[in-house]
Amino acid sequence: MSDFNKRRSLKVLALSLAIAASGVGTASAQDVTLRLSHHLAPGHLVDVASNRFAELVAEYTDSAVSVEVFPSGQIAGLRQGAEAVQIGTVDLVWSDMGTLGNWRPEYGFVSLPFLFADNDHFAAFFEGEGGQQIGEDLRNNLNIEVLGFGNAGFRVVATRDTPIRTPEDLAGVRIRVPEIPVYVSAFDSVGANPTPLAWGEVYTAMQTGVIDAVENPAEGLVNGALNEVAGHLSRTNHIMTDVNLFANAGKFDSLSAEQQDALHRAAETALSEFNVATAEASEEYWNQLAEVMEAIDDPDRAAFQEAMAPVWDEFISRTGNAGQAWIDMVVAATPE
Template sequence: MNSSLNRRAFAAAMLGTVALAAGFGVTQADAQSRTLRLSHHLAPGHLVDVASHRFAELVAEQSKGAIKVEVFPSGQIAGLRQGAEAVQFGTVDFVWTDFGTLANWRPEYGFVSLPFLFQGDDHFDAVFNGDVGRELRDDVSKNLNIEALGYGNAGFRVIATSGKAVKEPADLKGVRIRVPEVPILVSAFKSVGANPTPMAWGEVYTALQTGVIDAVENPAEGLAVGGMQEVTKYLSRTYHIMTDVNLFVSNDVMSSFTPELQEAIRASAKTAVDEFNAKTREAAAGYWKQLSEKLETVEEPNRAAFQEAMAPVWKEFTAAAGEAGQGWIDRIQAVPAK
């Protein structure tokens, strides 16, 4: 990551936060009454938003009012990529983002978004609650100046389209599909002949409504809460990529607090993220049902064909990420699902 003053100034200006009370230069004395900002890109009502408010509630309680967390949903102060950059500089205090987005600065972190890497929810839990999760937390802190407070599993991704049902990779040829600004997702959909279009989540509904794009992929919850069933016709349970959404904090912000307040933040995050993961798993079937009541669904697309078609993405990833990227893949594949 380039940590020059020019980039730091750019990130601050981009967010309109040149001088934040929650940013740099805050003394321990000031920490007696601090208001910190939490940014995420999802809509109010999404379980990430619920978890954000739960985290804010717990932090206020466990810090005995010393820390207040304000939640800004829907990319109000930063989109997915902007938030990931801003938390590295400390111009946003907390952000929910994924490792695929962090791969824009450290290519090896894109391993989490590799197609068909995770065997299921239990495998995700075993990986991130074990040694891999601890090693990854240390690595991100060292390389990007942020601390992973909790690893969230937002579910496996499905595809909603407006033109035709998706049963196999050939059905996506030429389809303009929205993807986040995650290099691996762009590559994954290029590999099946689609036209991946990186776009902020807040723009997707209108883009589908006006025909700028033909399709969108996301976990069922994201599609349902975002109202994508109103602007698409078909839904396919491809489960092509597992979606991580993790709560990060700037190292600079954390280091400005006493050890006791740091522990209050970490304990609050653990509770909020654990609750998020449990609720997401419980709600997955309900969100799929909600979508399927409005859309024509393909329950069992040819996942083996998708896995084969997207396999070249793994080689592309290791070519870019080198031994570091391959090392993370090896660690994950060595972890058995419980």
């Protein structure tokens, strides 16, 4: 069990004992239905994890708490979902720290290009002091209860017509990016034309030539069928993608201590399985794309890292000591 989850379990246990001693009633007296939103297609590993989470919540609460999963942005897209979970119009959402940077710019640190060396480095940060600090910050600043952290893998670039071997190859290319400031800065730095666009609009935009390229983990490209509208693929590995399960803190607090613990335990299992599945499937998804696209497995990543380095300076200039502190914490995180 990670340090983050150990500390959380102790807090929940203390709360359970306090409630038992006081005899105060909670929401456990009636059944609860929670709505979970994500922007990805059915069958994506995030969707699989969502349904696994819902199954475990029902099991752990004897069906007193049920979770309804709404995929494909049915309720809200990525940015809209991140806002909705803060204000409580959705109970649960999958989102990332970069998107939360729209409200607290320093949270965009996770999306800095070439910040994480590999999966082990990512795990060392999120399962240790970094994850614990994020949990406390999001509750205090954005009314979010963190249920778990996920690693969706490194991002690659798919283009309609242009092979991408060096940063110069992206000059003038209209590339879809998430509605995240750090992503815009990263592709500005290589002379591309970054175009924020909701994920559900990407396929048509690529098909019609509104955009020339898209960047995403290989799984996202496969599930979005982007290979049908893009001919070239480049394994730039420019940003590692976090995808995390968040709850509205007010809704979470309205549950009994036992139900809160059930949500955390369900999330810990679902996220653990998700991270293992993503790591195992990453190469498989890349290979699926490479079978039908012109794939460049070894672009000049050192050149991309050098070209995108000014994004770090811009980020620190914009976020000050708060942004620098998060970067320092990531750099100090050491895999066991």
